[in-house]
Amino acid sequence: MPGKSLTVVVTRRLPEVVETRMKELFNVELREDDTPLGVDQLADAMQRADVLVSTITDQIDAKLLGRAGERLKLIANYGAGVDNIDVATARQRGIHVSNTPGVVTEDTADMVMALILAVTRRMSEGLRLAQSDEWAGWSPTAMLGGRLRGRRLGILGMGRIGQAVAKRAAAFGVQVHYHNRRRLRPEVEEALDATYWESLDQMVARVDILSVNCPHTPSTFHLINARRLKLMKPDAVIVNTSRGEVIDENALTRMLRAGEIAGAGLDVFERGHAINPRLKELPNAILLPHMGSATLEGRVEMGEKVIVNIKTFADGHRPPDLVVPAML
Structure with missing residues (x-):
């Protein structure tokens, strides 16, 4: 033909x-x-x-x-x-x-790190403040974010993108943890210096940053549901560059509003470009228009x-x- x-x-x-x-x-x-x-x-x-x-x-x-x-x-x-x-x-x-x-592996992994930095260092809030008429100048206690070095990153989905994220995170001094359908081969796990968690619940409860890098399938729909979100530390942040359907967006919005999760960096959404209006209003949520591979x-x-x-x-x-x- x-x-x-x-x-x-x-x-x-x-x-x-x-x-x-x-x-x-x-x-x-x-x-x-x-x-x-x-x-x-x-x-x-x-x-x-x-x-x-x-x-x-x-x-x-x-x-x-x-x-x-x-x-x-x-x-x-x-x-x-x-x-x-x-x-x-x-x-x-x-x-x-x-x-x-x-x-899209390298480009998406770059965006994961960009979102992790942006959320933990409150870049979106800083940008809005600098562009407003309210900024009165530098202060020792203003716009305090968090340091990446020493934090625990939990990667949900350790495929090509997840492994690329792990390599980048290591350069920032971040401890890499992961949950996957199948455990990586010992030599790959050792090269990434990554700790495997068979239980997603246990990993979610212990990490400071959760990065969603698994595909959307029937088994991963709302994998990060209200129950699992409640397991996260109040000062933890979540980043999603994979598929919006993996996270219960309504539950995440409620917890961000209540301060039960510190922040979120989202490049994908449960209903495509129809983003929850309440999510758009939150200062601790950085929202991007599916730019991960762009x-x-x-x-x-x-x-x-x-x-x-x-x-x-x-x-x-x-x-x-x-x-x-x-x-x-």
Whole structure:
């Protein structure tokens, strides 16, 4: 199946260099604007596409897959996470799903450390004060945050990103602890100087900083629920750059308001861009618009992986980043 005979439909705007390369290789339909497609628009795209290049804003469930055309054989997701796609149903319908793993690791780990620093040193509050007319100058007791060195960091999810966070945290003198579905190999654990906790409850109760780096799956939905949030120290902070659904956002908001958790740095939210209005009002919450992987280099690398997956599939081979239900 030569690439030019494939109809590739892209659901969002991609970096110009990626779109240019796609036009060279495939018969591609690109977007002129950058708004998410509606359900009917997605269904229409899936009717006429051999390959759909989706993003995390495209919710492709079993019902929508039932409206796909016979031509659709590959959903090449532009992103590492595939919780927006019903992979099992896609496979049952003979539709392969690929993703772009590993690309966002360094960029997201950088953002985790940025948020940890920003929350513990109260940078958001300081920024608002400096830009207001209320700042009266330096004071020995003003804007006191906390020192990172010596603190305990608990990493929930010790995959690529979690391990990259652990390496960065060590440079700040932070003690690394982690909880994972599977314990790391002894040599990896030793190299990271990381302490494994089989019990998430016990780890959450003992760390000063909790970083959420696990994917969203049925088993991780509200993994950090009200009960576990109450186990955290009152002076602890929580950072989430993974998926908003992992944390019970309403419970977190209540505890931040009550001072039962010192602060939060969130790049993702339970309901996408519909952030809890009460959360927005909190001075001890730093909120970012899903910027964790937002570097030009990372976005171009993601596009290159999508192209390789499509090209390999067009050549009659297994895409290198094929996703199967057993991986989830």
